Every structure is written in structure tokens, then in C-alpha cells.
Amino acid sequence: MSDMEATVSRTDRYPFTPYARGWFRVAYADEVAAGELKKLEFFGRELVLYRTASGQPCLVDAYCPHLGAHLGVGGEVVGEGIRCPFHHWEFGTDGACSHIPYAEKIPPKAKLVTWPLVEKNGLLLAYHDPARGEPDFEIPDVPELEEEGWLPLDRNFWTVRANWIDMNENCVDQAHFKYIHGTLTIPPTTARIEGPLHVATSLFRMRTPDGETDAELVTLDYGPGFQLVRMGGLIDSLLINTATPIDEEKTDVSFSYTVKTEGDPRKEKLAAAIVRDLKEQFDSDLPIWENKAHWKRPNLCGGDGPIPTYRKWYAQFV
């Protein structure tokens, strides 16, 4: 223990900010319809997500600059903007106050904080940057979502008492696959950094009716909030994973699974088994994630996988 952090308090579990820079899911696109709003809690803040009458999504800080009312409790979407429940001040999607029912002049400081927001891959993704900089990378389109033959996404949600950056170290932690998930062998894993993208590739030994074979698993991380996992082998499967910090302790995690079954009933049976297995894998990781510490200088050994590469990659976001 001598050169390691000797004790870790619960409020200081990680040697990095709980609120990293990046694109984060704030909702699935169909969770907020035109004319509706949703009260959210992410990044330790109260937020309001709404869609205007014409369908434009908008994410704003929840508290009115006037007397501090929460726009998500009793507020309403009015045309192309949002109205505060307290004094009916209205704000456009640029955040500027557009109407005060009892005043002619609008105070110039009457502005809501708005967040960069994109609608992509069926998700509403917000860009969080503590320094409030402009987004410097993009989330790619997922081509499988436009392809025939894939099952509808199976959405799953968890609220986890851990930070995603720490949880996600699993993608390069080749040894844990065997000891937590019971894989046949420790899957050899390589990793590389391409700017905001981290690519980890693992080879899993699988038993099939025709003998043992290797299946490739590729994990692509676009910043610390959006991840694609592609698995080959007997059947192609895809995970679209998102993780958004709620507060300093909790993360809102969503994994969406799909498998390319091409309408083949045998493949559909296999797909169901794969999805079931993936969900179980999450549950196996959970108690480790919720209770572990994150050593700045872990004691690593040969065979531990490219953990330093992963850490070098995430450093750009924290």
C-alpha cells in the first residue's frame, strides 16, 4: 500500500471530475414529443428538455433567471419556446426571453443557459463541457440502424453508483472477462487512440457445435458518454451504450442491444440468448463497479491488458 492511496473516502472515490467533457444522452428521441417537456437531473444540475411545436429539441438550465422557478415543474412549451410557470416569462430555443406578459421592455440579462444538443441514432445527445467550450468532436451515425435484418433495439436502463469512466475500464481489462464473466480464456485485448475515439479489440474463444472458434469484439468509445460495441462470431450483434452522470455519485446508464437475425427464426433464438447473457454480464459487473476505488497508480502485472492506453485516452476529457 505504500505508494498507493491508502484510504478513499466515499465522496472522493475518483481522481478525476465526476462531470467529464463530451456528448451525453439526455433522452431517447422518442421520450419527448413535440410540445412536451421533461425535467431532468444530470451533471449535478436541474435541466429541462423540451421539443417545440415544430419538433425542435432544446435543453436548458431549469431555473428561471427572473425569480428562480423551476421551468420543468408547471412550465409549458409555447410554440417555439418554453414558458415559466411562475410569471409566464417566455424563452426561445436560443435561451433569450422573448415575452413578459406584463412588461414592455425585456431585461437584456433575461436569458436561460442553453446546451448544445443533437438528435442522432434515436438519441438526444447534449454536449457537456465544464469550460463551456464548443464541441470539438462529433458522434457518428450508426449504419446498422438503417440496415435491414437487425432486431429492434432492446433498451435497458440502470442507475449505477459509480462513474462511467471507471466502469468502462472493463473494455481493456482483459482478465476480468474470465473471472467476472466466466469466459473460456482471457481474451487478448489491444487498444488504440484516434483523437476522441478509443478502440479496444478483444478476441474471445467460443465453443460452437463445430468446435472452438474466435469471436472479435470491438468497443468504440466516442468520448466518455457514447459507446458502440460490435461483436462478430456466429452472429453479428451491436450495443449502443450511453452513460450520463446524474450527480457526483450516480450515473444513468443505458445499453441498447440488437442482433442481426435477418428474419431467421434460429438466429432469433440465438439472439435472445445473447441478449440475456449480455444483461447478466452487466449484473455481474455491478457490485464491483459500485464498490471499487480507482487507483491513480494501480499495481498492474503482465496480462492485465492495455489499461494505460485507456487512461491516456480518457485524460483528454477530464
Added chain:
Amino acid sequence: MTREFPFPLPTGWFHVAYAEELSADGIRPLHYFDRDLIAFRDAAGRARVLDAHCPHLGAHLGHGGEIVEGGRVRCPFHHWEFDGDGMCTRVPYAEKIPPKARLRSWPVEEKNGCVYVYFDEPGREPGFVVPEVAEHDSPEWTRPIRRDWVVRSCAQEMAENSVDPAHFRSVHRTAGVPQVKAWAEGPVFRANLDYPVTIDDAVQHGSIDIYAHGLGMGVSYFRGIVETVVLVSGTPIDTGRVHHRLGFFVKKTDSEELTQRVAEAFSSEISRQFDEDIPIWENKIYHERPVLSEGDGPIGEIRRWARQFYAADGE
């Protein structure tokens, strides 16, 4: 994320019980001002409020304690006895009473059918008095109709609504925005709201005169449409919760039935408006420097007035 108000517990008179809630021989446990208290009546029938936990080994006097001879409170744990001033008067198994064996006793006033405590963290003498509401116990006015709420907010935030004319239309859907005038007079904050009401196509004027005596109690006089007096109280449970009580007195008319109907309708309407304010209060934050616009009412004035009730920057 938890919202936190930047206000400590305010100094002032606060309603902690209705008079009839204190019987001659019972002890009422209370939780206000972020502390455990007990209320009871001494031998002379005077309402007394003491800290709840015995200075001996910490038992709660309001749970199992009893009123014994001489109107004293007896701790359930070792039967130590305390008088209304909080002094230990007897330890049944000891001759000498430890000099530190005393409970903090709080200044109490019983008025308007209510028991009020003067809360001041540093324990200074009361800086003002609880006003007598003449309509209480008057044959010309109804018995009070009472309502109460627990609201996750604080006294100052809730008080601010009384001088916020614009919210009446947006939150309570009143026909117009009332005219508001306000004056701070020492510990008293006075506000007058003048508002038009359309009844049967005719515009009538209603007026409300609000007298806040500190942040804990106030009296509002409704005139014009119905003549009603509302006894208002808001007592902090802790820095994030308020126990709010309203008592409605309506001027009697010749018809008892009509009076009763008006009283019910009026108290229901005010209570409905109060219910409409709750989701705003329970979710809003306090902006130290709000962006205000023309037509916003004397919000700065009530905030300046309220400052005197926070011990740290009082005087």
C-alpha cells in the same frame, strides 16, 4: 442535487401549537427550528416550551414523560423533574441537584388561540410583540376555519409572493395584476394589494392588507368582496421545511348559513391558491440577484426587511 437556501433559521415569533392542543396534564412533543422541543402547561395553566432532551442522559421528555405535582415535567428515564423555567427541581435518588441540570426554556406567548415561541438562536430577548387579533374570540366573527401544510421551502421565499403582483395572474389565474404597495416598519412589513374582480360582468375592487410581524406570523385583512381576516403563520421545521397554518375568520351576516357558506368558499379558494404556489416554492431556487423587470413589485424591499431576522447580520 439538493437545493439549499442561503438563509439560516430566522429570529422571531413562531406558532408552534394551537392553544387547545396543550391540555392541562399532557406533554406535547414538537419539532421546529431543527430541534426537539416539548410544550405543556404549568400549574398556573401557562403554556411553556422547553428543549426536549433531558440534560441527564438525553431521554426525550415528550415520549413517556409526565406532568407531576406542581405542573412539573418528569423525565421518563430517571424521573428527574423540571419546572416551566427548565430548572431541575428534583432528582428522586439524590440530595444535591447538579447546577447544570436545566433545560433551555423558550419565551412563549399565548394569543389569538395560538401558542407562539420566540426563536432566536443566540437567545436574545424578544425584539417585538405578537399582535392581538381582535377578530379572534369576537361574537361578530366566525370561529376560525383552519388549514395547514408542510412545504419544502423557507419563510422568506414564501413571504416574497405577497409582494409579487405578476404571479397572481400566471399562477393563480386572476383576471388582472393587482397594484401592490409596501412599507417596512421595523419588524412589521405592510403590503396592500388592490385587485379588480369581475363578478356578474361588473368590476369590483378587492383589497388585501397584509401585516407580517417578522417572518413567522402575520395577519391579512381581505376587504371589498368578502370581509375576512386570515391569521397566517409559517414555522420553520428546519432550514428547508416550513409548517404553514392559516386561520380564517369571516364577518358574520344575518344568515348563519350564508356566513358559513362564504367562509367555506373563501377558505377553500385561498387554500387552492396556496396549493398552486407549492410546486413553485418546492422547486425554485433563490437568486441573490434576480433579473427583474418593470411591473415586478417591491421584491427588493421585502428582502431588505427580512435581513433583520437573521441573527448573523441582524442588529
